[in-house]
Amino acid sequence: MEWTRGDLLGLEELDRAEIEMILDTAASFKEISSRPVKKVPTLRGRTIVLFFFEPSTRTRSSFELAAKRLSADSLNISTSTSALSKGETIKDTLRNIEAMQVDIIVIRHSSSGIPWALSRLVAPAIINAGDGCHEHPTQALLDMFTIKEKLGKIEGVNVTILGDIAHSRVARSNIWGLRKMGANVTVCGPRTLLPRDIEKMGVIVTDNLKDGLKNADVVNVLRIQRERQKAGLLPSLREYAQRFGISSEKLRQFARKDLLIMHPGPTNPGVEITPEVAESKTSVILEQVTNGVAVRMAVLYLVAQARDETKEEE
């Protein structure tokens, strides 16, 4: 098996062997981060631009460290401008960055589909760090990496994704990835946060927390944005916490003891998850963050390598 993709746009378009290859590569990179000298020369001389149109600390830092640990040069561009017709601006900015001879552009944007449009437009590799409510492939990869590390496998594992499925790119990428890897996926939340026809993505749908947790080996708790309340999708965050928030009490009642607790972060303590659960023994939230660096190193490495091979052939 050889990695041939010069971009990483989403998990929908990857097949199982490709996902396995990223996870295996990440496993071999993970060790680097535990060395006293956390650096290998793999991508020395490459330039990676981190282009974030939405505020992000975690994903951006994770990509930046991944780039640095591979000895690549990285440039951060963060802007939260979200005015209309900025499509023109993005294109223009991207073309300018391209003209500076960069190799990889990691992009986050609030509009679904942007990485696809840009990959058709510019030559450098595009890595999607989250587009609108669509995909967040590296997050799902690190989630799967963590599941595999903890449970030894992904095939046959019961994963419940809990919360705002409708607006979550983490949920969508996880559904694509986990389904391809043979996991059973349940999505759970109030009906206002479950998008129409979600079952067509091959998941079990429930609005009952008890049913959602009953058979779960893993629960991936999504962050609840305060805007959802303003949009009238939730009466109050308090009510959400009562009905769908994960607490020790609810876990005792509904879930198996060793249920793996995951969260893409940052958490809203006391809303979708209590601090007690977030910090409990079965919570792997911080390990997800650790694994994120390894997974992103793997993605940067594979994409860069595929680009080199294409160039050599030319």
Added chain:
Amino acid sequence: MDRILLKNGQMVCPAGGIDEIRDLLIEKGKIVKTGKNLKAESARTIDASGKLVLPGFIDMHVHLREPGFEHKETIESGARAAVKGGFTSVCCMPNTEPVIDNQGIVELVATRAREAGLASVYCIGAITRGRKGKELSDIGELKAAGVLALSDDGSEVLNSELLRRAMEYASTFGLFIISHCEDPWLAAGGSVNEGAVSTRLGLGGIPRVAETVMVSRDIALAAYLGAKIHIAHISCAESVDMVRAAKKAGVKVTCECAPHHMFLTEEAVLGYNTNTKVNPPLRTEADRQAVLSGLLDNTIDCVATDHAPHAEMEKDVEYDNAPFGVTGLETAVGLMFTELVDRKIITVSRLAEKMSLNPARILGLNRGTLKEGSVADITVIDPKAEWAVRVEDFVSLSKNSPFIDRKLKGKAVMTIVEGKIVYEEKD
């Protein structure tokens, strides 16, 4: 030249029940004679053998953008697109800037259309002043200025009482309402049909009920008042069912559908091409089939393109920020012939009904027929011409078609408006 003789074309006129090879003589803007072996001295004689000679097509729903948005389209460029696409008459919607809600703007459009000298361009006047949904436009004045119907297209008149009064008042002047059925709260934040595709792509959904609740309300009002209503760009199976039932019950409702709702589904959105962003959105295969069935069983009276040009820079943005709308004037005929006539789903005569006779009847226009004595609005079609939709071939100022690269069979090769050849395909 005053006289034109079209020789040996297959003349199809649903109003006259004609579908045979005939010659057709045009004199002083009128069809003076049809029949076999016509001869006319000093007439330009055109060999139409192998071609279809049809009553000129009428598109009762276009956006020509002038005044206000001349970078998207002008009356002249829109009329040019119309005649190239085989349309002899178009009705432009009032969502211009300023809005077509008074005599002055109607006259401006008429003047520009006359200067262009291409298609006949009629106005649909705004129901409410500025299309704001607050107070009625001067409907009597609009009627006197020549508008054929009223619509706040692009918006629904949300205040049901106001719409009721509009329907009553309009009927006083022999006008009817064209309803843009959309509940803006249900549609808010949406870009595409709500369902499997919106969920998969992470795009905001426009639920079908955003349309159906308003179709239901508008039919109820029309039924109660005994007034005439026309439902624009119908897109959902449930809407088609409601119109069918209403017609059966004797409600004076008519409706139109657009080619993109007949020949595309939401699947076209995969890939985020903003030229697939249109309102109402492309729906499911079941809806597409329902719209087609509705057209076939006469629930849907006519085809209208909802030609909605936008400049490339406006469409070339994020999907959720892109404006709604697709162009249609230059692709409709090719699509109808390729998808429906060539596949023997409808006859040429039925097509002429849907694209010429019925819109003429709905609008009260004395057109849509090839009977002797009628206005010489004629579309000549080469049903065998194979072509592909190419960006560079559009004469509209805008190129935002979802059908780019589609291979088609059948096109207009000559368009005659009031006896004047306004479009002729160059070999």
